[in-house]
Structures are given as structure tokens and as C-alpha cells.
Amino acid sequence: MLENQPSFPEVNRVIHEPARLSILTVLSACTNADFTFLQTATGLSKGNLSVQLTRLEEAALISVEKILERKKTRTTVKLSAEGRIQLNEYWQTMKRIQEQGAPPIIQKTTDTRSDRA
Amino acid sequence: MDEQTRLTYLTRHYYELQGIRTAPFWLTMLAYQTESLGVAQFPRFYGVFNGHVLNFFATISWVCLMGYFSWRAGQYYRRHFGSLESNWITLPTNRIYWSLLLCCVALSIYNLVFLGFRGMLPYCVTLVWISPLFEAENPPLRRFYFALAGALVVFSTLFIQLTHRNNAVILVIQCIVLLALGIADHMLLMSLCTPPREDVDA
Numbered sequence: 001m002l003e004n005q006p007s008f009p010e011v012n013r014v015i016h017e018p019a020r021l022s023i024l025t026v027l028s029a030c031t032n033a034d035f036t037f038l039q040t041a042t043g044l045s046k047g048n049l050s051v052q053l054t055r056l057e058e059a060a061l062i063s064v065e066k067i068l069e070r071k072k073t074r075t076t077v078k079l080s081a082e083g084r085i086q087l088n089e090y091w092q093t094m095k096r097i098q099e100q101g102a103p104p105i106i107q108k109t110t111d112t113r114s115d116r117a
Numbered sequence: 118m119d120e121q122t123r124l125t126y127l128t129r130h131y132y133e134l135q136g137i138r139t140a141p142f143w144l145t146m147l148a149y150q151t152e153s154l155g156v157a158q159f160p161r162f163y164g165v166f167n168g169h170v171l172n173f174f175a176t177i178s179w180v181c182l183m184g185y186f187s188w189r190a191g192q193y194y195r196r197h198f199g200s201l202e203s204n205w206i207t208l209p210t211n212r213i214y215w216s217l218l219l220c221c222v223a224l225s226i227y228n229l230v231f232l233g234f235r236g237m238l239p240y241c242v243t244l245v246w247i248s249p250l251f252e253a254e255n256p257p258l259r260r261f262y263f264a265l266a267g268a269l270v271v272f273s274t275l276f277i278q279l280t281h282r283n284n285a286v287i288l289v290i291q292c293i294v295l296l297a298l299g300i301a302d303h304m305l306l307m308s309l310c311t312p313p314r315e316d317v318d319a
Contacts, residue, residue, distance in 0.1 A: 032202050
């Protein structure tokens with residue numbers, strides 16, 4: 001039965017996570033953005049955004065720069081060349097998956113009244 | 118508007134949507150125009166100082182004050198919404214728009230040089246600032262309020278010119294409309310920003 005299922009291409013798990021994908025989408029549309037803007041655009045909390053940025057930096061998809069401005073640290077984030085390639089590849093993979101067709105959705109019965117009966 | 122489109126649009130048009138930045142400029146223009154209409158009057162101390170010198174310094178101080186307010190507005194955006202660097206220049210790609218603008222500019226120059234008539238200039242200015250209407254990337258709401266504002270200015274200008282009323286009213290209407298558009302753009306920016314969410318796995 002599984003032989004009949006279409007084989008979907010591998011998706012980059014680092015990029016596939018919604019919060020990280022939002023960050024990369026923002027960065028792909030500009031040269032660089034600061035921490036506040038990323039927070040405003042994505043709606044993530046400071047801690048969460050910081051964790052996601054660390055993960056993306058570890059995967060070499062972005063580069064984080066900290067500048068000292070009037071005794072305050074300003075964090076600017078830039079999409080790396082590798083990140084841009086990976087993001088383009090990700091969208092191409094998603095497009096291929098879409099073209100191949102989505103797997104059938106298994107419907108769950110949520111009628112509680114029939115369960116009680 | 119899906120998430121990816123929203124984020125891309127917000128990032129590319131971030132500075133364009135900062136409508137409050139230009140508000141002091143339109144307020145300045147509005148103040149000067151309302152004075153020429155006799156609605157408001159700036160204090161003048163003729164006899165005490167030379168009227169022209171005082172006017173010059175009043176203008177300079179007013180410009181400085183409005184520049185300061187504009188700078189403060191920029192700081193507000195930077196502090197509350199953040200900042201970014203972008204290489205995107207958003208010019209409309211619509212051929213109809215460019216043809217319309219070219220015709221309008223040519224007609225304005227012809228009227229100005231050969232007939233000494235300046236009446237076409239407001240239409241050119243309006244066409245320049247309604248350019249977001251011709252950008253397909255803009256959300257329908259933004260295109261709608263730019264279309265509405267453009268129509269309002271064009272028809273009121275036409276009415277004023279046909280009824281030979283005070284031409285300063287045209288500038289007053291333009292300033293009020295541009296001020297309103299700035300506020301509308303600011304509100305659009307606020308609506309495009311995602312409210313804080315805590316449901317995402319770290």
C-alpha cells in the first residue's frame with residue numbers, strides 16, 4: 001500500500017519551522033533587519049526570537065551582528081549567501097510537493113454526541 | 118493576504134508605510150495655505166521689526182520645528198517597530214500609469230510655456246502621489262484609499278478651476294488629503310504587524 005504513495009522530496013527541517021520561516025522570509029526581502037523589526041514582523045517574544053536566531057545562525061543561514069549604540073546593544077541580522085540558496089531550494093521543494101499533489105487527508109470524526117451514544 | 122506575502126510586503130514597504138514621518142511637512146504647507154486664505158494669521162510685528170526679516174526667521178524656525186517633529190517621528194518608528202536596510206525601490210511597473218504621467222507632464226509643460234497656465238500642475242502632483250494605486254503588490258485596501266483620495270483631489274481641483282475660486286484651496290485640499298493618507302498608511306502598518314504570540318515552540 002505504501003508503494004503506491006508518492007515519494008515526497010526531503011524538506012529542510014531548520015527552515016520548515018513556521019517561526020524560522022517567518023524570520024527568513026523577512027530577511028530575504030531586505031539587506032538586514034534589527035531585532036526589534038523582526039520581533040514586530042513575526043510577533044515572537046524576545047526569548048523565542050533569540051532562540052530561533054541562534055538556531056538559524058548555527059545552521060549558517062544567517063549572520064548576527066551586535067553594534068554598540070549609545071551604550072545600548074543593537075542586534076542586526078542578515079541572511080547569508082548560503083541561507084538565501086537554502087531558502088530558494090526550500091521554496092522549490094515546496095513547489096514540487098504541491099505539484100506532486102498533497103497526500104489524502106484522513107478525516108477525524110469529532111462528533112461528541114455520537115461518541116456519548 | 119497570506120503570511121509570506123504579508124511579511125514580504127511589510128519588509129519591502131516598511132519606510133513607505135511610515136505615514137507620520139511626512140505629517141509635519143503637510144501641516145507646514147497647510148498652515149501657510151490657510152494663512153493665504155485668511156483662515157489663520159501668523160503674528161507679524163510690523164513697525165517693531167522689518168516684516169520680511171521676521172517672516173524669514175519665522176519660516177526658518179517653523180521648518181526647523183517641523184524637521185525636528187519629523188525626526189522624532191522617525192525615532193518613534195525605530196523604537197517601536199525597529200529598523201531595516203533595504204535595496205528595494207518600489208516604482209510602479211504599470212504602463213498605463215507611466216503613459217498617463219508622461220502625457221500629463223507634457224501637457225503641463227506645454228500649458229506653462231506657451232499658454233502661461235499653471236492649472237495642470239496639481240494633476241501631475243496628484244498622479245505622482247497616487248502611484249501606489251497602480252502597484253499590484255499593494256493590498257486592495259491601500260489601493261482603494263489612494264484611488265478615493267486621488268478622485269477627491271482631481272474632482273475638487275476641476276470644480277475650483279471651473280468655478281474660478283481661490284486656487285489656494287487646491288493646495289489646502291492636497292495637504293489635508295496627504296495628511297489623511299499618511300495616517301491611513303500608519304494604521305495599515307500597525308495592522309500588518311503581528312500581535313505578540315507565545316504559541317510557537319522555541
